[in-house]
Structures are given as C-alpha cells and as structure tokens.
Amino acid sequence: DVKVTQSSRYLVKRTGEKVFLECVQDMDHENMFWYRQDPGLGLRLIYFSYDVKMKEKGDIPEGYSVSREKKERFSLILESASTNQTSMYLCASSPRRGVGKPQHFGDGTRLSIL
Amino acid sequence: AQTVTQSQPEMSVQEAETVTLSCTYDTSESDYYLFWYKQPPSRQMILVIRQEAYKQQNATENRFSVNFQKAAKSFSLKISDSQLGDAAMYFCAYRSAGDFGNEKLTFGTGTRLTIIP
Numbered sequence: 161d162v163k164v165t166q167s168s169r170y171l172v173k174r175t176g177e178k179v180f181l182e183c184v185q186d187m188d189h190e191n192m193f194w195y196r197q198d199p200g201l202g203l204r205l206i207y208f209s210y211d212v213k214m215k216e217k218g219d220i221p222e223g224y225s226v227s228r229e230k231k232e233r234f235s236l237i238l239e240s241a242s243t244n245q246t247s248m249y250l251c252a253s254s255p256r257r258g259v260g261k262p263q264h265f266g267d268g269t270r271l272s273i274l
Numbered sequence: 275a276q277t278v279t280q281s282q283p284e285m286s287v288q289e290a291e292t293v294t295l296s297c298t299y300d301t302s303e304s305d306y307y308l309f310w311y312k313q314p315p316s317r318q319m320i321l322v323i324r325q326e327a328y329k330q331q332n333a334t335e336n337r338f339s340v341n342f343q344k345a346a347k348s349f350s351l352k353i354s355d356s357q358l359g360d361a362a363m364y365f366c367a368y369r370s371a372g373d374f375g376n377e378k379l380t381f382g383t384g385t386r387l388t389i390i391p
Contacts (some may be wrong), residue, residue: 191377200380260307263379265319
C-alpha cells in the first residue's frame with residue numbers, strides 16, 4: 161500500500177514565523193501535491209511537482225512556497241505565517257503523469273497560526 | 275477552468291438503506307477522470323471509486339456505484355446497504371486526461387454523510 165506521511169498531525173505557530181510542513185511518500189511516485197482544506201471550500205491546490213526540483217503553482221499559491229530536493233519528499237513553506245493560513249493541509253502523491261492513476265493522501269496537518 | 279459542484283452540504287440515511295450523493299461538473303474537455311473520495315473523522319482521504327469519461331459503463335465497487343451522465347455532466351454516487359463506517363465527508367473530484375499539466379484534481383465542496391443507526 162502507498163504510504164504518504166505528513167510530519168505533524170497538529171501544529172501551532174505564531175504570526176510571522178516561517179513554517180515548514182513536510183511530506184514523504186514511499187512508492188517512488190513522480191507527482192506530489194499540497195492542498196489546503198477549509199470548511200465549505202473543499203480542497204484547493206496550493207502547489208504541485210512532477211519531478212525533483214520541479215514545481216508548479218496551483219490555484220492558491222500566494223503566501224506559500226515549496227521545495228522538492230528528493231523524489232520522495234515535498235515540503236510546503238509558509239514564508240511568514242499569517243492567521244488566514246490557519247487550515248488543514250493535505251499532501252498527496254500519484255504515479256507518473258498521463259496514466260490516470262488516483263492520488264494517495266496523507267493524514268493531514270491541522271495548522272493553527274496565532 | 276473546470277468546476278465541480280456538490281449541492282448537498284449534508285445528507286443522512288438510515289443504516290442498511292440506500293443513499294445517493296450528487297455531483298455536477300463543468301468542463302469543455304471530452305476526456306477526463308472523475309473520482310469520489312471519502313474522508314472519515316480520521317481525516318485520511320480514501321478513494322472510493324473512479325470513472326473514466328470515455329467509458330460509458332458506470333463504475334462499481336462493492337456497495338458503491340456511480341451514475342455517470344456525460345451529456346448532463348453529472349456524476350452521482352450511490353451507496354447501498356449503508357453501514358455505520360460509511361459516515362464521512364464525501365468529495366467529488368475532476369481530473370483532466372492527458373499529459374503534462376493535467377494531473378491536478380479539482381474538488382467539490384463536499385457532502386457530510388451521517389448514518390442513523
């Protein structure tokens with residue numbers, strides 16, 4: 161079974177801090193994704209990556225950046241956390257593009273910015 | 275851009291009964307994939323069922339089946355013999371077919387399903 165592991169289940173940070181959310185997958189998937197989940201808004205794509213060193217903006221990239229130095233790891237960075245970034249963050253991965261395989265998700269990180 | 279609409283924020287069903295969750299989508303593409311994901315209180319998103327747009331036959335997975343109406347851009351999920359473990363948030367999602375740049379999922383806002391014992 162595919163395992164997508166997010167480093168923290170709950171995280172509390174302060175406004176202005178630099179925040180790192182880590183995601184690791186163990187199935188050698190090429191694609192990795194970061195979503196934000198808010199009540200009534202569903203999941204919205206922040207950033208995604210098709211390969212090491214590659215990144216693409218999703219629908220709501222403002223205030224975020226990402227890093228993919230190794231194939232199995234995809235990090236989401238909040239450069240200067242703000243209270244409107246309090247949310248649930250979900251990481252996902254999927255096999256190489258174009259084959260219609262579903263994405264596999266981690267358990268999510270519930271981030272609170274105070 | 276594609277959009278996915280789930281018009282039922284909440285649904286409830288008696289245990290052992292059947293329930294149908296609605297999903298409509300808007301796209302100009304002819305080839306795509308549709309998914310239903312389930313998110314229980316444990317929070318992990320679990321794939322329930324997947325439909326390829328070019329296949330006319332509706333997908334089924336045990337007690338879960340879909341009614342895919344391509345012309346109407348409708349993709350409803352039917353859960354038969356509902357069980358307590360089916361209680362969760364259900365998300366409908368769309369994905370373009372094809373190569374680079376089309377791996378993104380577009381999600382609906384979700385339907386919270388409650389199972390009444």
